[in-house]
Amino acid sequence: MSTENLVKHLPNDIGGTGSSDDKIHIFERDLYPWEKRCHALLDVLDYHKIVNTEEKRRGTENIGSEMAGKLSYYEKWIVSASNLLLQKGVLTPDEIAVKTAEVAKRYNLVL
Amino acid sequence: MSENAHNPHTGRDGDNHPEGHDHAEEHEPIIHEAAPSYYEILEISIRELLTEKGILRPEEIRRQIEVLDSRSPALGAKMVVKAWLDPAYRSRLVQNGNAAAEEMGISIYDNTKLTVLENTPGVHHVIVCTLCSCYPRPILGLPPDWYKSKEYRSRTVREPRAVLAEFGTLIPEEVQVIVQDSTASERYMVLPLRPAGTENFNAEELEALVTRDTMIGVALPSISN
């Protein structure tokens, strides 16, 4: 089977693909604090056009179908933001590595 | 990372529903004091790095959280009810959603264009974003998880009447259903029909009927609730 459809058809493009058996899970919940902070972070990055909203969308699509299927909504957002800030040279890979280790340590975690 | 550090903070949505969930039991958010997930650590790290470099100021994030918290379907409901009561406002709202929102002191903070879809006795609108989760956040707040879910996004364009039925909304055959796939620069709000029997309702009583779901188009305002 050709792989070209993986390139041409982005994993987020799902209109019309669902079946009636996929019932909608209708429930309410509040966002977790980190999810709301993540949302606010991306809004502010858009205001400054450091990462605009459309770039962030592209970033959530360009993570491959495995991550697209397994990560939650805001998990995709923060991974997208990280990748875009790296691509734009705003952050370096090592800065993220050092900082995430430092933050983990505050919570007595090891990455 | 340990497993229990991962789950409570992920905020997994319908894009990736764990199998075997009992959805009826899912309403309560789980409050854990567990350690942050990897993704929360990443969020904290990115934010702190940008702050340390002077690219963002912490108060900008705090202010934006306040903006997000200040938005809820109550704002959209005020616009709908004003449109029900004031025909001149109704035509301004349908003509230019942004101006009509701002006239009521509601800023369209995300620089999107608000288009209002007017339901009539013969036309019912329902909104979906099949590519991501476009939503009129300035007037309705952040969308519910189901709006962002794979099931809603993948099915609504193809079988809107079946999807509406899952929300308990049955649209008669003689009423046209128009699905709005919101995928680019506009953001949409449905202007629902004012239900019969509300002639003596005041604005506050009417606003209580205009729920978030009626402005997405998956429900109809009803006085029986």
Next chain:
Amino acid sequence: MKSATDYNPATYTVGEQVRIAMKFPVGHYRVPMYMRGRTVTISKNLGRHINPEEEAFGRNAGNESWYYMVRIPQTELWQEYNGPDTDMLEIEIFENWLEPIKKDIT
């Protein structure tokens, strides 16, 4: 004084039938697969805007293009559509995705 739009008028008019291109960008797009190659009717001219497909690569200004609301009967989109013929779908499409309807040569 003439504005930029006088020199770049919209190609299509409300009520006109057009075809959504059958083409395949790489990396990012805002026209879902299910709409590709469909014949649609222009229902509204939405003005000009930066094309999100370019915005997604950091172009934050300039190069605005026309975009339209288009509509298509659901029964034309989905063969097994369960609902009346009057049910519709509407979506925004930028002008670079639209083509005039080709007349049959035979």
